[in-house]
Amino acid sequence: MPMQTAKLSDPAVRAFVSALNAHDEEAFRAALAPGATMADDGSDRDLADWTAREIFDSHGHMEIEKETAEGRALVASYRNDTWGEMRTRWTFDVADGKVTRFETGQA
Template identity: 60%
Template sequence: MTIAPANLSDPTVAAFVKAVNAHDKEAFLKVLAADATMSDDGSDRDLQEWIDKEIFDTGGHMDVQKESDGGHTLVVNYRNDTWGEMRTRWRFVISPGGGRISRFETGQA
């Protein structure tokens, strides 16, 4: 069963998922801290390059299957035009007092 973004526990993570699914890069960047970092399958990646390649240039979409850790960890059926659909885990670090994502990590679940 898919969890709608509006029903996710953490509003910042919900905004991230909504922005990905709406292909709204401006909204996506607003939810990230200015110095945000990310990793994919355990390797740090260039954030701007990765989000273009894996999300915005390829029609990325997140169907959330499960959340834990107060909504900061998600299990997602993620799909894009390059890789098709795969089960992935996403972990988010929210900056203290900022309500923005300072780091996210994704990889196969």
């Protein structure tokens, strides 16, 4: 059974996932620290381009299976209109209540 977003342990990660699932670009940007970075399958990507393509333009959605590392590592079923559904892992670096970096890839 998927984990409720509201029950995610880390407030910054909870804000990130909530904004992603609500397709709220403003709240999503607010969850990220200035200059935040990201990687997909081990390769650094342009954060604005990647999030537009993989999340907002393609209706991305995360269903959390489990969290570890005090809420900063997730396994989720991720789906979007481009790729369909896949099991993914997400890790987050957080400072001052904002996500400074996230990494994702197939789990």
